[in-house]
Amino acid sequence: MKAIVLLSGGLDSTVCAVLAARSFQANQVAGLNILYGQKHFKESQAAKNVANRLGLGNYETINLSKKLFEGAGSTLIDKGKEIPLGPYPQESGPVSTYVPFRNGTFISIATAFALRVNAEAIYFGAHTEDALNWAYPDCTPEFLGAMKNAVWVGTYHRVRLITPLEWLTKSDIVKLGHELNAPFELTWSCYQGGEEACGRCATCISRLKAFKTNGLIDPIKYQAIGEG
Amino acid sequence: MKAIVLLSGGLDSTVCAVLAARSFQANQVAGLNILYGQKHFKESQAAKNVANRLGLGNYETINLSKKLFEGAGSTLIDKGKEIPLGPYPQESGPVSTYVPFRNGTFISIATAFALRVNAEAIYFGAHTEDALNWAYPDCTPEFLGAMKNAVWVGTYHRVRLITPLEWLTKSDIVKLGHELNAPFELTWSCYQGGEEACGRCATCISRLKAFKTNGLIDPIKYQAIGEG
Numbered sequence: 222m223k224a225i226v227l228l229s230g231g232l233d234s235t236v237c238a239v240l241a242a243r244s245f246q247a248n249q250v251a252g253l254n255i256l257y258g259q260k261h262f263k264e265s266q267a268a269k270n271v272a273n274r275l276g277l278g279n280y281e282t283i284n285l286s287k288k289l290f291e292g293a294g295s296t297l298i299d300k301g302k303e304i305p306l307g308p309y310p311q312e313s314g315p316v317s318t319y320v321p322f323r324n325g326t327f328i329s330i331a332t333a334f335a336l337r338v339n340a341e342a343i344y345f346g347a348h349t350e351d352a353l354n355w356a357y358p359d360c361t362p363e364f365l366g367a368m369k370n371a372v373w374v375g376t377y378h379r380v381r382l383i384t385p386l387e388w389l390t391k392s393d394i395v396k397l398g399h400e401l402n403a404p405f406e407l408t409w410s411c412y413q414g415g416e417e418a419c420g421r422c423a424t425c426i427s428r429l430k431a432f433k434t435n436g437l438i439d440p441i442k443y444q445a446i447g448e449g
Numbered sequence: 450m451k452a453i454v455l456l457s458g459g460l461d462s463t464v465c466a467v468l469a470a471r472s473f474q475a476n477q478v479a480g481l482n483i484l485y486g487q488k489h490f491k492e493s494q495a496a497k498n499v500a501n502r503l504g505l506g507n508y509e510t511i512n513l514s515k516k517l518f519e520g521a522g523s524t525l526i527d528k529g530k531e532i533p534l535g536p537y538p539q540e541s542g543p544v545s546t547y548v549p550f551r552n553g554t555f556i557s558i559a560t561a562f563a564l565r566v567n568a569e570a571i572y573f574g575a576h577t578e579d580a581l582n583w584a585y586p587d588c589t590p591e592f593l594g595a596m597k598n599a600v601w602v603g604t605y606h607r608v609r610l611i612t613p614l615e616w617l618t619k620s621d622i623v624k625l626g627h628e629l630n631a632p633f634e635l636t637w638s639c640y641q642g643g644e645e646a647c648g649r650c651a652t653c654i655s656r657l658k659a660f661k662t663n664g665l666i667d668p669i670k671y672q673a674i675g676e677g
Contacts, residue, residue, distance in 0.1 A: 363598070
């Protein structure tokens, strides 16, 4: 393999996978999906479908112990905590859907996987709106820069962390994915693990808005369309 | 809790735990031990014994999927690969006991644990001889510096990574631990998971030499004493 893509099954990582498959041969790209106790584990099946559609050369799911992230108060994980509805808050600071240092763990695990399959690159789809207002500090350019150094140094200079969406908005990503025929219809973004996307949680609202801004229709089904 | 210490059960992390317990109250320090498919899983019991002896306020073992590190050729993990005997090589480059980006994963998991128990510091015992000749790139000051940034930024500036042994040799660490009454007799370093330490693998040799340099007797039992 030449490259790894961290594939959640969502829209951003799907566009990342398309970019990796364009830079390398699709069959030289390996998809890595990580289950971490998230309520919306449904996205894992979406990841698999995307990997199949793109013809990735390798695909693995790693099932992490729930113990790693449970009990820190994340609404994406903890049973007693409700996922909030409505858009991401405008004010700066922690969001309840932050999973403690999740992306540090994901990038580290992807690095071990990259070394195992002799890949030289890891694609990771954090984008500028994830980083906005310190919502997800483990998506900021500062965090990613630090991890890029750690990955490069910590692998005997063999593996690089690549973040092609780092400076793009959700709307930019939808535009790019549309131009490159990303299989948006296979993706899953909703934080709630329902039958259809809820249309009312922050990630649904952000996604719907990004399609609307581009004059496009989101091809997945929604229960309701929330206010963006 | 105020601080976490990554406690392998070895000599270095035990001295780290002693330092953490001196900077904070011992009962405000939590030990974190990680099983990762290592052949010398015996060290895990040593970690527990050290945590008990020091009176740490909290102690957890996390059992990671073997899948994370298996198959990348590490002699510490892969069944078909023999752990080499003799001292660490003098020439620069990869050692066969390197586990792919293990410390990135460990530090990330410790960060999640720190956030869960509201700790502000993570103690990690990498030292200068681990980093020597690029033996373990995920122990170098450059790697640790990058991870310090990643941890600080990725936790909303709540958690710091502290590496008090970063510029010490093994001999310095034995000296320091001896002065602070670190319970060396409870520790386990040997890469082979035998009844007694083998005395012939690189980590046994390095440990024995460090005691000898200080004019001290290593209190643990050895099968044999190898050449340092």
